Amino acid sequence: MFNRCMSLFSRLRPHVNSRTPRVTAGGGGRLSAGSGSSHRQQRAGSASSSSSPPKGPDTSLFVPVSVRTDLSADGSVGAELAQPLQKDKLLKLFNRFYTRKEMQKLAADQGLDARLFHQAFVSFRKFALEVSTLPADLHIILSDICCGAGHIDDIYPYFMRHAKQIFPMLECMDDLRKISDLRVPANWYPESRAIQRKVIFHAGPTNSGKTYHAIQRYLAAKSGVYCGPLKLLAHEIFEKTNDAGVPCDLVTGEERAIMDTEGRAASHVACTIEMCSVTTPYEVAVIDEIQMIRDPARGWAWTRALLGLCAEEIHVCGEPAAIDFIRELMYTTGEEVEVNTYQRLTPFSVLDQALESLDKLRPGDCIVCFSKNDIYSISRQIEISGQECAVIYGSLPPGTKLSQAKKFNDPDDPCKILVATDAIGMGLNLSIKRIIFNSLVKPNVNEKGEKRMETISTSQALQIAGRAGRFSSKFSEGEVTTMYRDDVPILKEILSQPVDPIETAGLHPTAEQIEMFAYHLPDATLSNLVDIFVSLSQVDGLYFVCNIDDFKFLADMIQHIPLNLRSRYVFCTAPINKKQTFVCTSFLKFARQFSRDEPLTFDWVCRHVSWPLAQPKDIKNLIHLEAVHDVLDLYLWLSYRFMDMFPDTKLVREIQQELDDIIQQGVRSITRLIRATNQSITNPLQTQNSKPGQTSDNSNKTADRNSPTHPRAKRGPSGDNTLASRLVREGLLTPGLLQQLQREWSKQELINQYALDTEHHDSNNKGKKK
Numbered sequence: 001m002f003n004r005c006m007s008l009f010s011r012l013r014p015h016v017n018s019r020t021p022r023v024t025a026g027g028g029g030r031l032s033a034g035s036g037s038s039h040r041q042q043r044a045g046s047a048s049s050s051s052s053p054p055k056g057p058d059t060s061l062f063v064p065v066s067v068r069t070d071l072s073a074d075g076s077v078g079a080e081l082a083q084p085l086q087k088d089k090l091l092k093l094f095n096r097f098y099t100r101k102e103m104q105k106l107a108a109d110q111g112l113d114a115r116l117f118h119q120a121f122v123s124f125r126k127f128a129l130e131v132s133t134l135p136a137d138l139h140i141i142l143s144d145i146c147c148g149a150g151h152i153d154d155i156y157p158y159f160m161r162h163a164k165q166i167f168p169m170l171e172c173m174d175d176l177r178k179i180s181d182l183r184v185p186a187n188w189y190p191e192s193r194a195i196q197r198k199v200i201f202h203a204g205p206t207n208s209g210k211t212y213h214a215i216q217r218y219l220a221a222k223s224g225v226y227c228g229p230l231k232l233l234a235h236e237i238f239e240k241t242n243d244a245g246v247p248c249d250l251v252t253g254e255e256r257a258i259m260d261t262e263g264r265a266a267s268h269v270a271c272t273i274e275m276c277s278v279t280t281p282y283e284v285a286v287i288d289e290i291q292m293i294r295d296p297a298r299g300w301a302w303t304r305a306l307l308g309l310c311a312e313e314i315h316v317c318g319e320p321a322a323i324d325f326i327r328e329l330m331y332t333t334g335e336e337v338e339v340n341t342y343q344r345l346t347p348f349s350v351l352d353q354a355l356e357s358l359d360k361l362r363p364g365d366c367i368v369c370f371s372k373n374d375i376y377s378i379s380r381q382i383e384i385s386g387q388e389c390a391v392i393y394g395s396l397p398p399g400t401k402l403s404q405a406k407k408f409n410d411p412d413d414p415c416k417i418l419v420a421t422d423a424i425g426m427g428l429n430l431s432i433k434r435i436i437f438n439s440l441v442k443p444n445v446n447e448k449g450e451k452r453m454e455t456i457s458t459s460q461a462l463q464i465a466g467r468a469g470r471f472s473s474k475f476s477e478g479e480v481t482t483m484y485r486d487d488v489p490i491l492k493e494i495l496s497q498p499v500d501p502i503e504t505a506g507l508h509p510t511a512e513q514i515e516m517f518a519y520h521l522p523d524a525t526l527s528n529l530v531d532i533f534v535s536l537s538q539v540d541g542l543y544f545v546c547n548i549d550d551f552k553f554l555a556d557m558i559q560h561i562p563l564n565l566r567s568r569y570v571f572c573t574a575p576i577n578k579k580q581t582f583v584c585t586s587f588l589k590f591a592r593q594f595s596r597d598e599p600l601t602f603d604w605v606c607r608h609v610s611w612p613l614a615q616p617k618d619i620k621n622l623i624h625l626e627a628v629h630d631v632l633d634l635y636l637w638l639s640y641r642f643m644d645m646f647p648d649t650k651l652v653r654e655i656q657q658e659l660d661d662i663i664q665q666g667v668r669s670i671t672r673l674i675r676a677t678n679q680s681i682t683n684p685l686q687t688q689n690s691k692p693g694q695t696s697d698n699s700n701k702t703a704d705r706n707s708p709t710h711p712r713a714k715r716g717p718s719g720d721n722t723l724a725s726r727l728v729r730e731g732l733l734t735p736g737l738l739q740q741l742q743r744e745w746s747k748q749e750l751i752n753q754y755a756l757d758t759e760h761h762d763s764n765n766k767g768k769k770k
Contacts, residue, residue, distance in 0.1 A: 062532070064119055064166040065523050085139065087129055089146050094125045097155050106156060111170045112163060120163035127162060169532065172520040179516045180537040182507050182545070186333045189278055189308035198313045199335050201290075203320040204342030206466025213340065214286045214315040219244055221284035221313075223267040227276045227305050228288045229298075231255075232398050232427035238270040251275045253575060254636040255653075273301040278308030285311035289426065290318035290326065291459065291502060296547045299506020303543070306505075307333065319459065321499040329505060329542060345471040348435075348478030350492050354485040355436050358382055363416035364433030364475060367483070368464055370421060370442035370456075376619060378438065379419045380674045389417040391670055392424055395577070397629050399660040400667055405430055407668075411474070425463040431473040435465050437482045440490055455490070458497045465495065506546040509533050511569045518565050526568050527555040553578050558591040567594070570641050576634055582627040587634060594645050602648035605635060611655055616666040618676040625663050632656040 097103060098121050107117050128134065134142070138158045144150035164170050186193065202210035218224040219241065226237045231252045241248035242259065250257035251271040259266050273287070287309070293302035306314070306329065316326060320341065327337045355361070358381055369375050372393055382389045390408040392401050401423070408418045409431045422442070424430060440461075444454045456464075469478025480495075482488050509530060517529045524532070530552060534545050554572040563571070571591055576583050589608065593600050605611075609628045616622040632652055639646035666673060 062116060062167055062169060063524065063528055064123060065168060066166075083143055083147070085134070085142055085146065090129060090142065091125075093142065093145060093152065093155075094121075094128065097121075097152055097159070098125075100152065103153065103156055103159075107160070107163070110160060110163075111173055112167075116163070116167060120159070120166060123166050124159050124162040168523070169521055175520055176517065176532070177536055177538070179513055180509075180533050182537050182539045182543065184332075185303065185507060185543065186307050189310075191279055191281075191310045192308050193333065195310065195312070197309075197311060197333075197335050199326070199330055199337045200313060200315050201323055201326055201337055201339045202315060202317045202342065203323055203339060205319070205344050206463055207346060207470050208342035208344050209471070210340075210342045211286075211288055211317045213342070214288075214317050215240070217313070217315060218268070218284050218286050219246055221268075221282075223282045224284040224286070225268070225276055225280075225282050225309070225311070226270045226286045226288070227273040227309075228270070228427075229273055229292055230427040231272060232401065233288065234270045234272050235398070236427070241268055241270060253640075254633050256640065273305055274298075276305050276309065278304065278310060280310065282309070282311040284313045284315060285309045286315045286317065288317050290316045291322045292318075293322070293325075293505045294502050295506060297550070298546070299544075300508035300546045301506075303505040303507060319499055321459070322502045325502040325505075325542075332542070344466070346469045346476055346478065348465060348468045348480055350465075350488075350495060351434075351479055351481040352488065354482045354488050356483070356485060358385060361385075361387065361417055362434065364431065365416075365436060366418040366420060366424070366430070366432045366434070366467070367436045367438050368420060368422060368424070369438045371439075372421070374438055375419050375421065376670070376674050379670055382417055382419070387417055388415040389419050390415050391667055392418065392420040392428070394421055394423040395626050395630075396423075396667065397626070397656075397660045397663055399657070400664045401428060403664045404667060422460065422464055424467055425460070429473075430467055430470065431475065432468050432470065432478070433475040434479040434481065435468045437464075437480075437487065437491060440482070440487050440494070456494065457500065458494055459499045461491065461494045462499070504544045505542060507539060507543050508546045508548070509537075511566060514569055515565055525555070525559050526565070526572065527552045527559065530555070550578060554587065557584065557588060561588075561591050561595045563591065563595050567642075571638075574634055574637055577630060580627045580630060582624065583630045583634065586631040590634065590638065594642065597645075599645050599647055600635065602651040605632075605648070605652060606655070613659065613662060615662060616673055619670075619673050622663070622666045622670070622673055625659065625666065629656060629659050629663065632659065 104114070104117055107120075108114075112120060128138070128142075141150060141154050141158065145152060145154060169176060200214075202214050204210040215226070215237065218226060226234070226241075228234045228237065231254075234250060234252055238248055238250040238257065246268055247259050247266040248268040248270055249259055249266045251269055252275060253272060258264075276285075285305075287302065287305050290302060290306070293299050293306065295302075306316070306326070323337075323339055330337050358378070361367075361382065367378055369378065372395070375391060375393055379389050379391055390404040392404050396404075404418075405428045407413050407415050409429075418424075418430065418432065440455055441453050442456055442460075444452055465478075465480040467478075468480055469475045480491070482491050514526070514529055514533065517533055518524070518526075521529060521532070530548055534548065537545055539545060551572050554574065554576070555568070558568065558571060571587075571594075574587065576587055578584060586608065590600060593604070609631060613625060613628065616625055632655070635646055635652050636649060636656070639649045639652075
């Protein structure tokens with residue numbers, strides 16, 4: 001037994017120094033030098049790797065791994081070789097070690113900042129005090145220190161060994177930094193770098209014909225790919241290409257349309273930008289709306305297409321503000337950029353007068369709102385005035401949007417007014433004479449995922465205003481104005497400003513990069529892996545890492561469901577609206593069913609969405625139908641990634657088309673639904689005291705700029721701090737709804753006052769009788 005103990009001791013002892021090098025305030029005797037502070041990289045014209053030190057990680061993202069205290073491979077060897085340890089002495093010993101500044105400095109050089117040092121120490125102390133049998137080497141060292149034969153600093157190697165057990169990323173930080181190094185994304189696409197591509201930039205404002213010229217070259221090529229930002233645009237090019245006699249396939253996240261009856265791929269393909277192939281060779285590629293390369297959420301898709309498409313000619317279409325940046329980006333690949341500029345084909349002018357009243361609407365008018373509630377309110381008021389209007393907003397199915405656009409464009413249809421969100425800025429051909437901005441403030445999400453109410457940018461204003469007087473429509477000139485008088489000079493100022501130049505392009509971690517991270521950090525959650533990746537990632541001045549809040553939201557939602565990493569990653573990239581409760585619930589059920597290895601059949605989906613569905617009776621029903629449509633979209637999206645588990649694509653697409661028709665019927669009678677919704681939430685007392693047929697909507701036909709609920713109304717010294725003002729600024733309440741609430745409250749106050757007066761009068765009469 002003695003020989004076995006001595007052999008073990010001699011084997012363990014050399015692995016740790018009995019004396020840790022003393023560290024003075026001057027910093028001598030440090031271990032490997034690390035980077036504790038973040039390094040802010042300056043923008044450079046070249047994307048070559050910088051030799052600057054890597055930035056320090058955000059250690060708040062490091063989640064400690066639990067260490068078992070009930071196992072010891074050495075048994076009781078330590079206790080046999082040395083005296084038993086008293087816990088009160090150990091506690092004092094550890095607390096002395098914790099206060100040693102020199103130990104904290106040494107730990108910082110190994111990647112343990114103050115936060116991690118504290119967490120590691122608490123875990124180490126708990127382990128040493130609670131474990132039934134300490135490891136032999138640690139037991140002997142602690143015994144030596146307690147007897148005066150050792151120094152307090154001798155604990156450091158064992159402390160670091162424990163710290164690296166609970167924070168495994170400390171052992172592989174260099175590898176993690178290499179994996180998350182995003183400074184040369186052009187090198188991710190060797191097939192594209194192997195050929196010399198020609199880049200042609202078609203630059204011009206809305207309605208200038210820039211995309212038309214790129215598409216003509218695309219049609220004339222032997223093979224080509226069109227990459228657009230919307231399903232509607234991909235569908236439009238798909239249909240135009242086939243109508244021109246050029247076989248073309250369609251590829252979107254939720255749909256595949258192969259023209260060849262035997263399933264062979266066509267020479268041309270129209271796709272959404274996220275779905276383009278960076279390995280298939282083409283003669284011509286068209287990338288539409290290139291200015292979206294700076295989009296905080298989707299910019300990575302344009303970066304990937306621009307750097308990765310394997311085509312002889314890359315035709316890029318977009319705003320002139322992107323020209324200089326695209327040139328600079330192409331310097332990193334050694335490719336020159338040829339620029340073709342275009343002017344607007346039909347002019348538009350900003351009017352000096354605001355609309356101010358819905359009574360002044362004319363055929364061909366389009367009122368643009370940035371809130372669905374404003375759309376409901378305004379379309380209801382237009383219907384009350386005896387006019388008919390079409391409605392388009394982002395969450396409507398594509399078929400419904402096209403149906404409403406066709407209704408508005410049809411010269412024989414009585415519908416001559418359009419109420420829409422900024423969804424009309426792309427993807428729809430509309431015959432609009434005058435654009436009327438109901439507001440110039442909209443909710444925006446920045447790169448950090450923060451939502452704020454901000455005045456629309458020049459780029460956004462031009463994109464929307466450019467829909468007026470579109471070429472080939474019946475209106476040769478367009479007009480632009482606002483609903484409210486005070487907004488006219490603001491709109492003129494916005495449109496007169498130059499568009500902010502594009503300076504950065506988005507990037508996003510790939511599944512392969514996250515898998516490599518997971519190899520080094522097997523116990524980390526997917527959300528935590530992505531957080532650490534972004535924290536460690538290095539980008540040069542031309543790029544930024546896109547916002548990943550939606551990805552993390554979905555990752556946290558299904559973290560408790562047992563899925564392999566690749567499947568979990570795919571699920572978390574699904575394009576769903578996290579504001580829709582029913583969609584999120586369906587996403588969770590899809591993932592749970594998938595994890596059980598049980599196919600999601602057509603019957604299962606029908607039971608889940610309660611198919612068949614009836615016509616909507618009010619706005620709440622309509623919103624639910626839109627959510628069901630999104631759930632079916634989610635099924636189709638997943639069916640192209642997991643075909644065996646989502647097998648009934650054809651049947652689900654058929655009921656989705658039926659649902660689209662139901663939603664179209666509902667939107668056609670949207671004012672009836674709004675009226676039914678208003679009746680269902682009307683105050684009972686108000687209903688009893690109002691005359692038959694009386695409505696409060698007529699009082700809002702003329703825009704009241706003096707109303708305190710209007711976003712640009714004059715406020716008192718403390719007006720900005722009121723609850724109403726905050727709700728309006730944060731987009732949680734629209735000015736129109738607030739005005740309606742105030743009118744209802746005023747009426748309720750009159751009713752209550754009348755009741756009090758009546759009660760007081762009755763009591764007086766009783767007193768007189770007595």
